[in-house]
Amino acid sequence: MDLLTMGRWSPYAVGIGIGVLSWLTFILSDKPIGCSTAFARTSGMIERLLRGNKVLEKAYYKEFAPRIDWEWMLVFGIILGSFTSAKLSGQFKLDWVPSVWEAAFGPQPVTRVAVALLGGVLLGFGARWAGGCTSGHGISGTLQLAVSSWLAAICFFIGGIAAAFFIFRVLG
Amino acid sequence: MLTKLHGSKRTQLGLGLAAGFGFGFLLEKGGVARYDVIIGQLLLTDFTVLKIMLSAAVTGMLGVYLLRSLGLARLHPKPGSWGMTAVGGLIFGLGFATLGYCPGTISAAVGQGWLDALVGGLGGILLGAGLFASMYPRLRAGILAKGRFKSLTFPELFKVNPWVVVLPAAALIAAFLYWLESRGL
Numbered sequence: 001m002d003l004l005t006m007g008r009w010s011p012y013a014v015g016i017g018i019g020v021l022s023w024l025t026f027i028l029s030d031k032p033i034g035c036s037t038a039f040a041r042t043s044g045m046i047e048r049l050l051r052g053n054k055v056l057e058k059a060y061y062k063e064f065a066p067r068i069d070w071e072w073m074l075v076f077g078i079i080l081g082s083f084t085s086a087k088l089s090g091q092f093k094l095d096w097v098p099s100v101w102e103a104a105f106g107p108q109p110v111t112r113v114a115v116a117l118l119g120g121v122l123l124g125f126g127a128r129w130a131g132g133c134t135s136g137h138g139i140s141g142t143l144q145l146a147v148s149s150w151l152a153a154i155c156f157f158i159g160g161i162a163a164a165f166f167i168f169r170v171l172g
Numbered sequence: 173m174l175t176k177l178h179g180s181k182r183t184q185l186g187l188g189l190a191a192g193f194g195f196g197f198l199l200e201k202g203g204v205a206r207y208d209v210i211i212g213q214l215l216l217t218d219f220t221v222l223k224i225m226l227s228a229a230v231t232g233m234l235g236v237y238l239l240r241s242l243g244l245a246r247l248h249p250k251p252g253s254w255g256m257t258a259v260g261g262l263i264f265g266l267g268f269a270t271l272g273y274c275p276g277t278i279s280a281a282v283g284q285g286w287l288d289a290l291v292g293g294l295g296g297i298l299l300g301a302g303l304f305a306s307m308y309p310r311l312r313a314g315i316l317a318k319g320r321f322k323s324l325t326f327p328e329l330f331k332v333n334p335w336v337v338v339l340p341a342a343a344l345i346a347a348f349l350y351w352l353e354s355r356g357l
Contacts, residue, residue: 006201011223012349014202018195018224019231025191026236026245030178033195035275036301043302059312060305070188075279077192078199082283085200094285098207098272113292119271120278120296121303126267127275128304129311130260131250134274135195137261138225141250143232145326145337148252152261153225157214159265164214167269 007089022140031070032144034136036127038075041066043124104172130155173244196280205280207272207288214269219357226349230342237338249325255318271296 003009018033025031044066048055055061086092096109105111127133130152132141138156141149177183202224203209212218239245268274271293273281278297281289304311323329327337 008203009198009201011202011220012227014198015224015227015229016231017198018228019233019235021191021194021198022228022232023235023239023245025187026239028174028177029184029187029191030173030246030248031188032248033191035279036297039275039297040301040305043298044305046298047302058305058308060308064305068185070184073185073188074192074195075275077189077194078196078276078279079283080189081193081196081198082200082205082280083196084193084283085197086205086284089201091200092285094287096287098211098286098288100208100211101272109288112288116271116288116292117296117299119267119269120293120298121267121300122263122296123267123271123274123293124297124300124302125304126260126262126264126300127297128260128301129316130257130264131252133264133276134225134268135276137250138274139228139232142225142229143236144247144249145233145334145341146249146252147321147323147326147329148250148257150326151252151257152264155258155261156265156268159262160214160268161216161265163266163269164211168211168215 004085004088005090007091018139019143022143029070032136032140033074034071034132034140035075035078036124036133036136037064038069038072039124040064040128041069041072100168104168126159173246195276196283199277199280200284204277205284205286207281207286210274210277211269211272219352223349223352226345230345233338233342237334240334247325251321251324253316253318253320255315257321259315267300 022033025033041064044055044061048066097107097112101112132152134156137149137152142153199205203220204224209218209220213221236245273289273293278289278293327334
């Protein structure tokens with residue numbers, strides 16, 4: 001099967017595939033694809049390990065209980081699916097520094113990891129503030145023609161484009 | 173609707189894993205498990221991310237609204253407000269560019285072997301989500317409630333049959349993608 005061992009598919013084939021996948025999740029699970037709630041739940045699970053059951057009293061975790069649910073399994077599945085695809089095409093490689101980053105800021109893993117950590121904090125915080133991410137709002141929400149999701153997706157790109165130009169055209 | 177299947181907890185966990193596997197496989201094949209591709213989109217030099225998102229939205233929109241008309245699916249649009257959606261969206265955008273992945277693509281990046289995603293990014297997202305959970309009680313009654321949207325979806329907002337919005341929206345997105353290709357982007 002050449003298709004499975006190819007390194008890249010057309011973005012349109014991938015997009016149509018994701019669209020069809022979302023039909024299936026709506027039919028079989030009554031759920032839209034989304035990723036960021038799983039991170040909030042995991043954060044609650046880790047906090048519960050460290051601080052005990054009083055974590056469950058937090059207002060946020062009463063709404064989003066820190067437990068493994070459908071979406072958590074979905075995120076875990078993404079790692080497995082991507083790993084399988086990357087192994088089939090020979091793209092799997094352990095690496096610390098992406099080439100675009102390296103060209104602007106050098107090959108040291110520590111700077112890249114520190115900035116990724118900072119970016120991750122902003123991303124996790126912003127995703128929960130907005131109530132969704134590039135999957136939950138950006139794909140699943142826009143396909144449902146949700147008002148909140150179209151605004152969120154536009155703001156993701158306004159913030160993202162502004163910050164990327166600052167990082168790579170001013171700092172880099 | 174398959175309500176019996178929806179209520180079966182263990183089966184649903186398995187279905188979630190299977191859907192994730194498919195999603196991760198597609199994201200990796202699309203190239204968006206890579207920092208370079210995502211930053212290329214935000215620097216407006218590589219439109220892969222937008223092409224994937226918009227073709228998924230068109231396909232999903234036509235199918236999900238059809239399933240809904242047939243009584244096989246129901247919608248789950250998220251509520252929002254200016255304070256929640258616009259402010260949160262802009263913060264997310266800053267994180268999107270600083271990290272170079274989003275919550276879905278970072279999981280795909282981990283699967284492809286990216287250690288900056290695994291060590292820096294995942295830890296950061298968990299910290300950020302935890303920080304938000306701690307601040308939530310104060311934010312909930314304040315900025316998150318500012319300018320709440322009265323309608324959940326555009327067909328509700330315009331008070332029209334959903335297809336009056338679905339078909340033109342799908343056509344507009346298709347036209348935009350055609351324009352991107354015709355410009356060689």
